[in-house]
Amino acid sequence: MRGLPEIEAELERRVEDLGYELVEIRWGGSGRRPILKLRIDRSDSVPGEGVTVDDCAVVSRAIESWLDEHEKIAEQYVLEVSSPGVDRPLVRERDFDRFRGEQVAVSGKEVLLGRATRLEGELLGLTEVGTEREAVLLRLPDGEEVHVPRSEIRKAHLVYTWK
Numbered sequence: 001m002r003g004l005p006e007i008e009a010e011l012e013r014r015v016e017d018l019g020y021e022l023v024e025i026r027w028g029g030s031g032r033r034p035i036l037k038l039r040i041d042r043s044d045s046v047p048g049e050g051v052t053v054d055d056c057a058v059v060s061r062a063i064e065s066w067l068d069e070h071e072k073i074a075e076q077y078v079l080e081v082s083s084p085g086v087d088r089p090l091v092r093e094r095d096f097d098r099f100r101g102e103q104v105a106v107s108g109k110e111v112l113l114g115r116a117t118r119l120e121g122e123l124l125g126l127t128e129v130g131t132e133r134e135a136v137l138l139r140l141p142d143g144e145e146v147h148v149p150r151s152e153i154r155k156a157h158l159v160y161t162w163k
Helices: 005-017 053-069 093-098
Strands: 021-029 034-041 078-082 103-112 116-127 135-139 145-149 153-158
Touching (some): 005 053, 116 145
Parallel strands (some): 034 078
Antiparallel strands (some): 116 135
16 A cells, blocks of 8 residues: 555645645555655745645545545545645655755765765756756855755755744
8 A cells, every 4th residue: 555656646636636736645554554644735835834724624624535435545544634844845856946046955865975964055956857867956055056966865855044
């Protein structure tokens, strides 16, 4: 059941039909009591704004009715729908385009570019999209622009600056 592509594709379609963007799907729990965690966003939101508790409830109600009828989901499943938070993860190609110009952090599986396991800077976009050499282009605080290979990135997310 974990990560069934057909379930994930249908969840994404249903969330988008409701007017939201599916940011991330996480599976947890066990086969008897699976936990399905969805993080949603509004495609028109700016960092630090967006999804409300009411939005999460709308998506949860709509998705639950479909999950209740799905034969590959155990009856005792747990569904959690939440906002992506102020440190919204950047998962898909469209995320790196949408949040161009924002402050982001990328964490590596190991040391990135011989510097550190975490780099922070202004997101300038992706380079060589769709190839093995696809990379995140960042402007570091000192002004240097670096290409961080996506294959070496464990996690990328927005960095919220408190005002």
